[in-house]
Amino acid sequence: MDQVAFIVWRESVEALLVVGILYTWLRASPEGRRGMPWLWGGVVAGLLLACALALVFMGVSTWLSDTGQEWFQAIMALVACALVVQMVLWMKKNGRKLKSELVSGASSNVQRNSWWGLLILVMIAVAREGSETVVFLWGTVLAGAQQNQAWLLAAAGVGGFVLALLTFYILQLGGKIITWRRFFQITEVLLLLLAGSLLVNGIDHLISLEAIPTLVDPVWDTSGVLDDSSGIGKVLADFAGYRAMPSLTHVIIFALYWLGIVLLYQRLRPSTASAAVAARS
């Protein structure tokens, strides 16, 4: 029973983290509030996609083959990674000089693209883990129905989701207690870490598909020190892209990712003019 609630919580929390942070960001400014319909649109689209994927996992529908599923997972992870980074950079710029940008027509075009990016990001975040939650709950409740436990199991599932919502609420509360600036800094780091883990997840799928080589596999093995299948190692794996036995490809791309982030941040810092150039390129 607790296991059902725990798994639902764990699967929902990543999506709620993304949605929760974006929600808090958007709510903070009148311009941001205009993005709310895009945010909720993304949530709805994500739930629909999650159900469509769940049908494939349950063998009810076959609109995706086995290889197709693998590709779909890889592309979802990589697109989500790119969109998270874009969103963080966009929010960073936006927070600084919102109103002057909105006046010119060209920037409203940029704005529109960013809203689409926001919608797709939220959609993927919800669909990725949501599809597994749907399969898990659906199967567990169906199996429980044969032992007259369906209601109990369904309640445990709802309990897990409520726990996740509570996490979401605490996040919102966090946005009120600490200063806005500090909240932004913390969530920015959290999102960049998450984007890194999405990137590593995408590489996992691409290597599985033999689309990219491993070069050296593994480069090292730290599973004796910090196992990536349980405890803190697992949390680090899910939210920061930790791998106990990475391939050289993982190490190189992961290093390039963080190098790229550092360079982008350095270009953003000196002046707003160069920041605008960086954002357009």
Next chain:
Amino acid sequence: MFRRALAGFGLALCVTLAQALLAASAWADTPTFTLTFKEDGTFEPQRLEVPAGRFKINLVNESKVPVEFESLPLRKEKVLGPGLSSFLVFTISKPGEYPFFDDFHQSVKGTLVVKPAQ
């Protein structure tokens, strides 16, 4: 930026699909093994021995609940509905023991034992 990202992924997709088609021709001599999710909530076999290199594992879910084969060291996650079968292809060059588990029932664990290739 978003459109450009999409175009980039589209291109990457085409290139890799072509590669996948080429790789498919090397299918015939891939060693194949079977891993079953039993109804009593265990793996069969608990320890699966395979030769280093490229191999294929058929996954069979005989239980009445959905399962998820997951292993970060093996870089795989695969959800299977009740009564379904599927497969995963691995390429592992380093002999050793690789743990895997059922992410939906975390006490259900197994080990993949990779033996040195002859």
